[in-house]
Each structure stands twice: as structure tokens, then as C-alpha cells.
Amino acid sequence: MGIEIGVLAVRRSIHIKAPPERVWREFESLEKMQAWFGTGHRLLRYEPRVGGEVLLELDWRDGSIRRFGGPIVVFEPEREVTFEQDWIPSEGIEEPSYITLRLTPALDGTVVELFHHSIEREGGDYSEEHRQLEHGWSMRQLDALANIVEAWAPARTE
Amino acid sequence: MSPRTARTDTFAAIADPNRRAMLDLLLARPERNVGDIATAFPKISRAAVSKHLGVLRRAKLVRSRKRGREQYYELNPQPLVDIHDGWLRKFEEIAEASLQRLKERVENEEA
Numbered sequence: 001m002g003i004e005i006g007v008l009a010v011r012r013s014i015h016i017k018a019p020p021e022r023v024w025r026e027f028e029s030l031e032k033m034q035a036w037f038g039t040g041h042r043l044l045r046y047e048p049r050v051g052g053e054v055l056l057e058l059d060w061r062d063g064s065i066r067r068f069g070g071p072i073v074v075f076e077p078e079r080e081v082t083f084e085q086d087w088i089p090s091e092g093i094e095e096p097s098y099i100t101l102r103l104t105p106a107l108d109g110t111v112v113e114l115f116h117h118s119i120e121r122e123g124g125d126y127s128e129e130h131r132q133l134e135h136g137w138s139m140r141q142l143d144a145l146a147n148i149v150e151a152w153a154p155a156r157t158e
Numbered sequence: 159m160s161p162r163t164a165r166t167d168t169f170a171a172i173a174d175p176n177r178r179a180m181l182d183l184l185l186a187r188p189e190r191n192v193g194d195i196a197t198a199f200p201k202i203s204r205a206a207v208s209k210h211l212g213v214l215r216r217a218k219l220v221r222s223r224k225r226g227r228e229q230y231y232e233l234n235p236q237p238l239v240d241i242h243d244g245w246l247r248k249f250e251e252i253a254e255a256s257l258q259r260l261k262e263r264v265e266n267e268e269a
Contacts, residue, residue: 012253018264026260036259041252112260114253128169 002080003073003100006118008130013113020103020110024078027101050075054083054099070096079103085116094123168237171217176202177210181219184233191228 016023026032030046037043044067045055054069070084080103084096100115120126172178176199183198184190196207211231214220219238220231 012257014257014261016261016264023260023264026263036263037252037256112257114257116253 002076002102003082003098005100005115006098006120008119008126009115009117010119010130011113011115011117013111015107015109015111017109020078020105023103023110023112027077027081045069047072048075048081055088073098074100093121095121097122167217168219171213171219172238174210174213177214180207180210180214181233181235184220184231185235189230189232191230193228195231 026036028048030043030048033046034043037046041056041058043054044057045053047053050072052072052075054072055067056069057065057067059065067088068086069088070086072081072083074080074082080100082098082100085099086093086096097119098115098117098121100113100117102113102115104111104113119130122129172181179199180195183195192204192208192211195211196204199207202210211220211222215222215231217237219234221234223230223232
């Protein structure tokens with residue numbers, strides 16, 4: 001069954017030309033997960049069972065390191081892994097949102113979906129939080145932001 | 159103020175094109191007084207310029223300093239840097255790069 005995807009959700013997906021049982025092999029251990037889910041950040045801990053911990057770490061531009069993740073709440077082989085998403089230490093949200101990785105057999109292969117969802121659980125202005133995640137970042141706005149940040153970058157290294 | 163509230167304020171501040179142009183102006187030359195800034199925006203009143211600067215100051219995107227009778231403004235890009243480096247961008251990176259890598263691994267039987 002898996003978790004119910006919360007109403008406020010952001011989704012990315014990919015189709016893989018292999019059955020779910022093959023794709024799932026990549027979910028079976030920390031080492032396997034690190035080889036792909038550690039892209040763009042580092043996967044420090046992955047305990048593949050309900051109640052197991054997922055701990056991720058990424059580098060901030062200012063040189064600091066930030067950690068995030070939480071306990072696994074759904075672990076269904078060949079089907080789904082869902083874990084809580086919060087910054088560590090927490091930024092003071094009410095309840096963590098979720099990250100769900102879901103495998104569905106489709107078109108002679110598997111669709112893998114990655115959701116960041118149930119953002120409403122975080123409380124506060126979850127509406128704005130979701131808008132920013134889903135709609136707020138037009139490329140134009142991101143580009144404008146990148147230009148300002150990049151222009152300022154040399155000054156920070158002096 | 160929580161980091162999330164701060165982020166919302168930053169977004170609201172840079173949503174306005176005049177305020178973005180003011181940040182660009184301060185980026186080009188580090189310190190300017192209100193008169194300098196107002197001169198660069200002939201189409202809007204000096205009162206409106208002050209109001210925009212107030213929004214930017216509350217969002218901590220500019221810092222002001224009084225020197226003599228003049229108020230000087232300088233850019234503080236840190237809130238923008240925090241967002242740029244933050245979860246919004248990271249979620250996209252993690253999601254897209256990770257799924258692509260998973261596909262390559264499985265389809266190319268690297269595992």
C-alpha cells in the first residue's frame with residue numbers, strides 16, 4: 001500500500017527499463033544507495049528497515065555542513081521507502097514532511113517516483129513553503145538569484 | 159525569526175523588480191545614500207524609494223548606516239545565498255541527479 005502522498009507534494013520521476021525487483025537491488029544497502037542517492041549530497045546513514053535512520057549531509061556555500069533526514073516510516077521491498085524529512089537540528093517545524101521513493105511497474109519497466117510531500121505537516125506557512133517548492137522558482141527568478149550570488153562570490157573569497 | 163519565515167521575507171523582497179534593481183545598484187557600488195539611489199530611479203518618488211529600502215532592510219538584504227545627516231545603504235547578499243544554496247535547489251539536484259544515476263546503474267548493469 002505504502003504511505004498516502006500528502007496533498008502538498010513535489011514530484012520528480014524517471015522510467016527505468018528494468019523490472020522493480022532489479023531496481024530494488026539498488027535500495028538494499030547503504031553502499032548500494034550511496035552509489036546513486038548520494039548524488040549532489042552525501043548519504044551517511046541508511047538502515048533499510050522501518051524505524052531505521054536516513055541521514056544525509058550537504059555542503060553549504062559558506063563552507064558549513066548541514067544535515068537532514070529522519071527515521072524510515074515505510075519500507076516495502078520492490079515497492080517503497082519513505083522517511084521523515086527535517087533539518088538536523090530542526091528549524092522548529094511542527095511535524096516533519098516526508099521523502100518517498102516509490103517503484104511502480106509500468107511500460108515493460110519501472111517508474112521511480114521521488115516525492116517531497118506532506119509539507120502541510122510542517123505547520124507555519126506551509127502554503128507558502130509549498131508554493132516556493134512547486135511554483136516559486138521560475139527559472140527567471142533562479143537566474144536572477146544566481147546572478148546576484150555569483151557576482152558576489154569573488155568578494156567572499158578575498 | 160525562523161529560517162522559513164526569513165525565506166518568505168526574502169522572496170517577498172526580491173519579487174519586486176524595482177527592489178531587484180536596487181540590489182543590482184548596490185552590488186555595482188557598495189555604499190550609496192538614499193539620494194544616490196533615488197536619482198537612479200527617476201520614475202518613482204523618493205518616498206517610494208525609501209519604502210522599498212525599508213522592505214529590503216527588514217528582509218536583511220541591505221544594511222543601513224547613518225553618517226552625518228545621511229543614511230547610507232549597503233548590500234547584504236547572505237539571505238539570497240542561503241536560499242540559493244538551500245533546500246529548494248538541493249531537492250531538485252538530489253531528485254533529478256539521483257534518479258538519473260539510478261537509471262544509468264540499472265540499465266547499464268553497473269551493480
